[in-house]
Amino acid sequence: MKSLYQNAQNAGYWYPRLTLFALETILLVISSWMLFLDGTEVLNTVFHWNLTHGNAGRNLLLFILILIVFVRMKFTMFYLLRRAMPWQEAFSVPAAFSLYYIVIPLLSLTRNKPLxxxxxxxxxxxxxxxxxxxxxxxxxxxxxxxxxxxxxxxxxxxxxxxxxxxxxxxxxxxxxxxxxxxxxxxxxxxxxxxxxxxxxxxxxxxxxxxxxxxxxxxxxxxxxxxxxxxxx
Structure with missing residues (x-):
């Protein structure tokens, strides 16, 4: 019985964290797709936007900042954060971070601004x-x-x-x-x-x-x- 309880506790501890990690990884991939691959062409075609390819140096700088945030937050989540993570947090945090990983790069791609x-x-x-x-x-x-x-x-x-x-x-x-x-x-x-x-x-x-x-x-x-x- 104790083993079942401990397994349930472990599941409650890890599953929300792993879900959050997976969702933020998807956001990171989308960000790299927009900044370095054909994301702007696809978005312009689908939504009739007028995104540029941005500036290569600025795109790289933004992605480095995003990557640093990603690594820091994962260190906090998996090492420093000892409390249980509610499922609501597993979904609300990636929703907020989409502003940093996707919206800010999108706004940067509206112009070609050199560093x-x-x-x-x-x-x-x-x-x-x-x-x-x-x-x-x-x-x-x-x-x-x-x-x-x-x-x-x-x-x-x-x-x-x-x-x-x-x-x-x-x-x-x-x-x-x-x-x-x-x-x-x-x-x-x-x-x-x-x-x-x-x-x-x-x-x-x-x-x-x-x-x-x-x-x-x-x-x-x-x-x-x-x-x-x-x-x-």
């Missing part, structure tokens, strides 16, 4: 956001591995500057990708993400943290910015 010095700035923003997001999670993971920290609230590392510094990192790397597309419409993607975090995800998570950590979280929240370091 320039600004793209170095965008790359720096991307790296900064990636560090805020992934390295903060890694440091928290190491801290929680110690037995004396079991059940305690982590407020160190990057989280001393913002309660949700990892979400701020998400906004930065998404903003960098949108800027790399050189299409003003792409900026709606990070704007949507800011609204999603500020008005839905952060309030929901703050409620959970307040219930779990009680006074410790209230004290932490009063002395620390919520989302954007030193600002909000």
């Amino acid at each position: 320039n010095g600004w793209d170095i700035v965008f790359a720096v923003i991307f790296v900064t956001g990636s560090i805020f997001n992934s390295h903060s999670e890694w440091l928290r993971h190491l801290w929680k591995q110690k037995p004396e920290h079991k059940g305690k609230l982590y407020t160190g590392g990057y989280f001393r500057y913002s309660v949700h510094i990892n979400y701020f990192g998400d906004v930065l790397w998404v903003l960098a990708m949108a800027l790399t597309a050189w299409n003003a419409w792409a900026l709606l993607v990070p704007l949507w993400l800011v609204c999603f975090f500020a008005f839905y995800n952060i309030p929901m998570l703050d409620k959970y943290l307040a219930e779990k950590y009680d006074n410790d979280f209230e004290h932490y929240r009063k002395k620390t910015k919520t989302f954007i370091s030193f600002i909000f």
